[in-house]
Amino acid sequence: MPRRALASLLSVAMLLAAGPALACRLPEGAARLADATLAAINAERGQRGMALLDPDPQLTAAAQAHACDSAARNRMSHRGSDGSTIARRVQREGYAYRIIAENVAAGYRSAGAVMQGWMNSSGHRRNILDRTARDVGIGLATARDGTLHWVLNLGSRR
Numbered sequence: 001m002p003r004r005a006l007a008s009l010l011s012v013a014m015l016l017a018a019g020p021a022l023a024c025r026l027p028e029g030a031a032r033l034a035d036a037t038l039a040a041i042n043a044e045r046g047q048r049g050m051a052l053l054d055p056d057p058q059l060t061a062a063a064q065a066h067a068c069d070s071a072a073r074n075r076m077s078h079r080g081s082d083g084s085t086i087a088r089r090v091q092r093e094g095y096a097y098r099i100i101a102e103n104v105a106a107g108y109r110s111a112g113a114v115m116q117g118w119m120n121s122s123g124h125r126r127n128i129l130d131r132t133a134r135d136v137g138i139g140l141a142t143a144r145d146g147t148l149h150w151v152l153n154l155g156s157r158r
Contacts, residue, residue, distance in 0.1 A: 024068035025142040034138040036111035037152070041128055041136065044119065050131055053154065058095035059137025063151040065089065066104075067139030070151070074143040076106040086153065095135075096158045101127040103152040106143075114150050132156050 027033060042052040066089055069081050080089060086102040103124045108114035118124035127133075139151040 023072065024064075025071060025144070027140055027142045027148050030140045033111055033140055037114065037138050037150075038136060040111050040115040041152075044115070044128060048129065050129065051134065053133060053136040056095065056135035056137055056155070058093040059090060059135055059153040059155055060139065061137070062086075062089040062093045062095065063102075063137040063139030063153045064141070065139070066102075067141040067149045067151040070104065070106070071141035071143040071147070071149040074145060074147060076104050076149065078102055078104060090153060090155065095155065097155045098158045099130065099132050100153070100155040101130060101133065102154075103127055103150075105150040106147050108150060109148060118152070127152075127154055130154060 038053070038055065045052055066080060066086075070076055073081055078086060084092075086100055087097075090097060090100055103118050105114050105117055108117055118128060133154040134156045135154070137153040139153075141149050143149060
């Protein structure tokens with residue numbers, strides 16, 4: 001399958017997530033931030049001889065919906081406001097996974113800053129460098145107070 005641009009996947013996910021049930025404020029340059037984040041992730045993986053991650057529309061939709069939910073409530077958590085877990089959120093999008101992982105963050109203003117934070121956290125670093133991960137989805141949303149919320153979904157299909 002040809003590599004798809006994360007920016008176009010993110011745009012579709014943002015439109016879906018910004019429905020009437022949940023107003024989603026997107027950061028300026030959201031697609032550029034998502035692309036830069038993916039480039040940083042793949043640079044870390046590439047330096048270690050690992051497979052690069054491909055953007056996945058279902059993981060992206062799940063990540064974007066969770067970022068919107070997090071920003072709307074200005075709370076960072078792996079649990080959604082409806083009680084959902086990463087497993088449930090990606091299943092809702094139709095992603096049948098063999099492995100699934102999620103990194104969340106809030107307050108970072110750039111892809112480099114969020115990557116530094118994630119790479120300095122053992123659990124987040126482990127997710128990014130999981131050799132079994134093949135797919136990625138990135139979601140970004142802005143809370144009313146301007147806090148930027150980040151969600152990174154990593155997985156491999158069954």
